[in-house]
Structure formats: structure tokens, C-alpha cells
Amino acid sequence: MSGLDLAYLSVESPSGRGEVVLTLAELRDVYRAMQEADPDWREPSGGYYLYRVAITSYPEGALTFYTDDTGEEFGYPNPDWEPEGWDPDPGYIAQFGSRRFHWPSTKREYKSLSSAKSRAKLIESYGATAVVERSSRIVWPGPDDSHLDRIGGAA
Structure with missing residues (x-):
């Protein structure tokens, strides 16, 4: 979202779908509010739990x-x-x-x-x-994580 002034947000709930356009500052406020409401909430970033x-x-x-x-x-x-x-x-x-x-x-x-x-x-x-x-959050290494140990390759 770098360089954009506005963010389009679409949310679905049991009562229907809502759509809103937010400024980046407003989107950051939503993110902070979600973290405050649920300390375990994390922005999805490729990690997951078992x-x-x-x-x-x-x-x-x-x-x-x-x-x-x-x-x-x-x-x-x-x-x-x-x-x-x-x-x-x-x-x-x-x-x-x-x-x-x-x-x-x-x-x-x-x-x-x-x-x-x-x-x-x-x-x-x-x-x-x-x-x-x-479990603890599981995150797989990305292409920029060359410092992490990698195990073998295809034979």
C-alpha cells in the first residue's frame, strides 16, 4: 500500500457485507484498535498456528x-x-x-x-x-532470509 492515500476495506459479517474507503491514518487506527481489543490478534503475514x-x-x-x-x-x-x-x-x-x-x-x-x-x-x-x-506462530522463511539454515535440496 506504499504511496497510496486511500485504502479500500471490505468486511463480511453474518448480517451482510460492508465496504468503506479509509485513509492510511484511519487504517492504522483500525489496526491499533484491533490489537487493543484482542492482544493475541496479529496482522496476517504468512504465518499461521497449529x-x-x-x-x-x-x-x-x-x-x-x-x-x-x-x-x-x-x-x-x-x-x-x-x-x-x-x-x-x-x-x-x-x-x-x-x-x-x-x-x-x-x-x-x-x-x-x-x-x-x-x-x-x-x-x-x-x-x-x-x-x-x-502452537506458537509458525512463519516460513522468505527469499530474504538467507541467514536461516536450510536443509538440503532435491537430489
Whole structure:
């Protein structure tokens, strides 16, 4: 936008689309206001976040506990536990080879917050408590970042 006196801004919301023309000074004011309203907000600049889901608590009986030789206690999923009303569909039985309940995996990272929230909601539907965690901002090196280490090339 260097050298321009005006900026065209188009905003969409559930109630419709709004369009406005701002001076650069006004646009800077909008940017500052967004940062003040939400300190985590950052201007999109090629960076992004990854998200993951962590289970913070399980329902009563869903874990079996044991104590190791040092006295430390560990928990692992109780293979006989299932959520109240558990009735797996034929696709689930075909995938897992039995009616036995398996907790949804939390080993994935998600590129979208909505996908991570969907997994957390599924886990919570079985009685556990889950949180969505966000990574630090990920930014890939650009062409001017020659000082950064690069790993190999095509063979």
C-alpha cells in the first residue's frame, strides 16, 4: 500500500457485507484498535498456528491406575470402560474389529481451530474434559532470509 492515500476495506459479517474507503491514518487506527481489543490478534503475514487437543480429565472409571516400583502412579485407559449408552455403528465395528470403546486419538495436529474444536467436542461427548492448545506462530522463511539454515535440496 506504499504511496497510496486511500485504502479500500471490505468486511463480511453474518448480517451482510460492508465496504468503506479509509485513509492510511484511519487504517492504522483500525489496526491499533484491533490489537487493543484482542492482544493475541496479529496482522496476517504468512504465518499461521497449529492446534492440538489434550484430554485434561476422564470420567470416573475410564482409567485404570497402577503404581510402579518407585511409587509413582500411572493411569491408562480401562479396556472394559465405555460411555453411557455406548452403541457403536457397523462402520465402527468394521474399523476396530469389535464393539469395544476406543478414545479418539489426540496425536494429531490441526491446521484449523475448527477441526481441533470438533475433535475436542467429540471427546467431551464421551464424558472427558478436553482443551484445544495453540502452537506458537509458525512463519516460513522468505527469499530474504538467507541467514536461516536450510536443509538440503532435491537430489
